[in-house]
Amino acid sequence: MFKLTDAEFQQFCDLILEQSGISFEAKKRYFVEKRIEKCFKETSFMSVKDYFRALKYGGSKEELMQLLEALTTNETYFYRHISQIESFAEEAVPLILEQKRKQNKFHLNIWSAASSSGAEIYTIGILLKETIPDINKWKINLLGTDIDRKILKIAEAAIYDKRAVKDVPVAILKKYFTLLSDGRYQLNSSITSMVKFAHVNLVDRTVMKQYKEQDCIFCRNVLIYFSDEAKRQVVHSLYQSLNKDGFIFLGHAESVGRITSAFRLKKFKKSLSYQK
Numbered sequence: 647m648f649k650l651t652d653a654e655f656q657q658f659c660d661l662i663l664e665q666s667g668i669s670f671e672a673k674k675r676y677f678v679e680k681r682i683e684k685c686f687k688e689t690s691f692m693s694v695k696d697y698f699r700a701l702k703y704g705g706s707k708e709e710l711m712q713l714l715e716a717l718t719t720n721e722t723y724f725y726r727h728i729s730q731i732e733s734f735a736e737e738a739v740p741l742i743l744e745q746k747r748k749q750n751k752f753h754l755n756i757w758s759a760a761s762s763s764g765a766e767i768y769t770i771g772i773l774l775k776e777t778i779p780d781i782n783k784w785k786i787n788l789l790g791t792d793i794d795r796k797i798l799k800i801a802e803a804a805i806y807d808k809r810a811v812k813d814v815p816v817a818i819l820k821k822y823f824t825l826l827s828d829g830r831y832q833l834n835s836s837i838t839s840m841v842k843f844a845h846v847n848l849v850d851r852t853v854m855k856q857y858k859e860q861d862c863i864f865c866r867n868v869l870i871y872f873s874d875e876a877k878r879q880v881v882h883s884l885y886q887s888l889n890k891d892g893f894i895f896l897g898h899a900e901s902v903g904r905i906t907s908a909f910r911l912k913k914f915k916k917s918l919s920y921q922k
């Protein structure tokens with residue numbers, strides 16, 4: 647039977663935290679241990695000690711990624727917490743576009759920084775199409791990133807089951823999705839062509855530095871899994887990635903209040919955001 651000692655379990659948790667920012671509480675031990683067991687059994691290591699050593703000391707980057715991917719929570723769906731995305735499209739975007747027009751800059755950069763299967767960034771694309779009257783004049787760059795490479799493949803394929811589109815208004819579903827013969831929904835290329843996906847670990851400072859000049863960042867429902875220290879580091883990186891006056895939307899239960907005073911709180915009619 648596979649069983650980690652308390653010390654081994656703690657070593658794995660420390661490594662996971664260091665590599666992904668994700669902090670597991672003791673009550674999650676069964677879940678974490680089961681995932682470690684599954685990943686370990688898919689390798690050829692003879693002992694958990696060898697497996698851990700290879701993960702920790704760099705010999706097994708691929709195995710480490712597989713373990714992190716096995717531990718992520720990918721829950722997402724179209725139109726999730728839509729009041730935030732509506733605030734973005736109806737109030738934040740007009741403010742950003744007005745500023746950009748003054749600067750004679752006709753591009754907009756929006757980033758979903760823990761995109762999972764893409765439902766969030768695609769919902770953003772749909773709302774932008776629906777609300778920007780002169781959208782053809784603008785170069786809209788939508789970016790979805792995630793630590794989980796498997797979920798990014800699903801995002802790129804843009805085919806979803808019924809549950810993922812349950813909150814999509816019927817008229818939007820008809821306009822932007824094609825119902826496939828197996829009952830799933832394929833998002834049309836008018837939206838998928840607006841989005842690029844990339845593999846980015848939020849706690850990788852070097853990679854995060856490459857993402858600059860963002861007008862708005864969505865980082866929803868991921869920082870809840872992070873330690874305070876990791877949250878602080880990620881929020882700092884995201885701050886650096888934003889343009890001046892750019893906005894960040896966190897999950898509706900998340901706030902940066904305890905982490906940093908760098909942002910101004912922005913109250914929209916339907917939700918809150920933070921502004922640089």
Ligand SMILES: C[S@@+](CC[C@H](N)C(=O)[O-])C[C@H]1O[C@@H](n2cnc3c(N)ncnc32)[C@H](O)[C@@H]1O
Binds near residue numbers: 722759760761766865
């Ligand atoms: C619960 S989903 C949230 C998806 C979407 N933002 C939403 O709110 O519907 C959390 C996502 O964060 C990703 N994630 C976890 N740790 C990460 C990290 N260190 N860097 C990048 N993405 C991470 C997971 O792979 C997962 O897809």
